[in-house]
Amino acid sequence: MSINKQELFEKLADSIVDMDEDLTIELSNQVIAEGVDAYEAIVNGLTVGMNQAGKLFDEEEYFVPELLMCSDAMYAGLNILKPYIKVNEHETKRKAVIGVIEGDTHDIGKNLVKIMLETGGYDIVDLGRDISPTTFVERAKEEKAEFIFISTLMTTTMEGMNEVIEILVEEKIREDYKVLIGGGPVSQSYADKIGADGYAENAAEAVKLANNIVAAYGNEI
Amino acid sequence: MKIKVIACEVMQEEIQRLEPVDNRDYEFVSMDFHLYPQKLKVELQRIIDASQDYQQIILAFGLCGGAASGLTSKTSELIIPRVHDCISIFLSSDKCSACDFKKELGTFYLSNGWMITEKTIISDYQRILNRLGEKKAKRMLERMYDGYQKVLFIETTAECQEDVIEQSKEIATLFGAEYLTVKGETTFIKKIITGPWDDLNFIKVPPLGEITEEDFGINKKN
Numbered sequence: 192m193s194i195n196k197q198e199l200f201e202k203l204a205d206s207i208v209d210m211d212e213d214l215t216i217e218l219s220n221q222v223i224a225e226g227v228d229a230y231e232a233i234v235n236g237l238t239v240g241m242n243q244a245g246k247l248f249d250e251e252e253y254f255v256p257e258l259l260m261c262s263d264a265m266y267a268g269l270n271i272l273k274p275y276i277k278v279n280e281h282e283t284k285r286k287a288v289i290g291v292i293e294g295d296t297h298d299i300g301k302n303l304v305k306i307m308l309e310t311g312g313y314d315i316v317d318l319g320r321d322i323s324p325t326t327f328v329e330r331a332k333e334e335k336a337e338f339i340f341i342s343t344l345m346t347t348t349m350e351g352m353n354e355v356i357e358i359l360v361e362e363k364i365r366e367d368y369k370v371l372i373g374g375g376p377v378s379q380s381y382a383d384k385i386g387a388d389g390y391a392e393n394a395a396e397a398v399k400l401a402n403n404i405v406a407a408y409g410n411e412i
Numbered sequence: 413m414k415i416k417v418i419a420c421e422v423m424q425e426e427i428q429r430l431e432p433v434d435n436r437d438y439e440f441v442s443m444d445f446h447l448y449p450q451k452l453k454v455e456l457q458r459i460i461d462a463s464q465d466y467q468q469i470i471l472a473f474g475l476c477g478g479a480a481s482g483l484t485s486k487t488s489e490l491i492i493p494r495v496h497d498c499i500s501i502f503l504s505s506d507k508c509s510a511c512d513f514k515k516e517l518g519t520f521y522l523s524n525g526w527m528i529t530e531k532t533i534i535s536d537y538q539r540i541l542n543r544l545g546e547k548k549a550k551r552m553l554e555r556m557y558d559g560y561q562k563v564l565f566i567e568t569t570a571e572c573q574e575d576v577i578e579q580s581k582e583i584a585t586l587f588g589a590e591y592l593t594v595k596g597e598t599t600f601i602k603k604i605i606t607g608p609w610d611d612l613n614f615i616k617v618p619p620l621g622e623i624t625e626e627d628f629g630i631n632k633k634n
Binding site: 210254255256257259260263294296297298299302320321344345346347349350353375376377378381384385 | 543
C-alpha cells in the first residue's frame, strides 16, 4: 500500500507543533518502515513543524517553554531519521561553533538559535555557556568551523564578543571565520562597532543571515 | 525647579516609601518591558519626549539590556545611574561597582518588585505540567533554569506579602536551588531621587546629547 507522503509529513509537522514527542517518534518510525526518504521527512515534516512553532512564538501564542518542548519532539524525530539520510546525496554541511560568552549562563536563546540552525542544515558544535573568548577561537580552529556564533543576554558580558574578534585578528585568522552575534542587548550597531560579520535579532533570522553569507561567499569562507 | 522621575515598576514601592522630596513628579514604567529592551527604549523615549517641560529628567533605570543606549532629550538634562541593572541599585549603598556579578554567576535575583514578573515561572511550570505532565514540566525547568544554583531574595523596604515570599521560595524549589535572603540597601535609590548625582555613580547628559553604551563602560577603549 502506498502511503500518502505529504499527509505523513503534515502529521509529523503537527506533532512538533503539538509538542507530542511520542507521536513524533511513532511517525518517524513509520517514515523508515514505509521506506519514505528520511531527508524529505526532515525538511518537509520536522523543519516545517519547528518553523510553525517559531511563528506561534513570534505571535506570542507560544512562549519559550512551549518552543523548547516543540524542539524536544523535533530532536526525538531527528535522532530516528538522521541515520537514514543517504550520504553524499546532499551538500556537505556548513560547520559552526556556538556558545554563550564568558560570565553569562543564559542559554535559552543560544539553544533556540542552535535548533534553528540544525534544522536549517548546519553542523553545529555547541560549546555551551560561560565560554571564554580564547576557548571560542581554539574550538573553532579544532572543529574547522566556518562560523562562530556568540550569544549573550547581559550588557556586563558583551565585551567578550569583541575579544573573540580581537584574538582572531591578533592570530591573523580573522578572514577564516564569519563571526555572527546575537542576544538581548546586542544590536546591528554593536556588531558594526566590533567588526562582527553579522547580527541577527532572533533564531530564524540567524539562519537567514548564515544562508545569505553562504550564498554570498560560497566556499570562500 | 521641577524634576521628572521616570522609574521602573521594580522599585516603585521602595521609591514611594522614601521621605517625600519636593518638586518631583513620578511616572512608573511596567516591568513587562524587562524582557524586551528595544520596546523599553521606545517607551522611555516616548515618556522623555512627553516630559520636555521639565529641566531635568531622572531615569531610575540602568542600561537594562541596552534599553537606555540611544536615549536623548531635546530640552531637558537626562540623569541615569551608571549601572547595568537594578540589582546593583538594590544591593549597593553608593558604588555601582559593589556588585561582582562574575562571582555571583548562577545566582537568580528576586525582590518584591521582581516577583511581579518572575512569578510567571510558576505559571509556566503549571501550564506545561497540565498539558504534558510532570516529566516534561521538569525538563522545561531544566532547559531554562539549570544554570542557577542559588535564588537570592533581596529584602528591600517594600513590604512583602506573605504569598510573594512563598512564591519566591517555590521558585527556588522548582529550580532545585538554594534559597537565600539578603538585606537590600536604600541609599542608592534615595540618591537617585534626591542627588547629588556624582560622576562616579551617575551619567548626566545635557540637552540634545545621547546616552551611550560607552557611558556604562562598554567598549570604552574604542
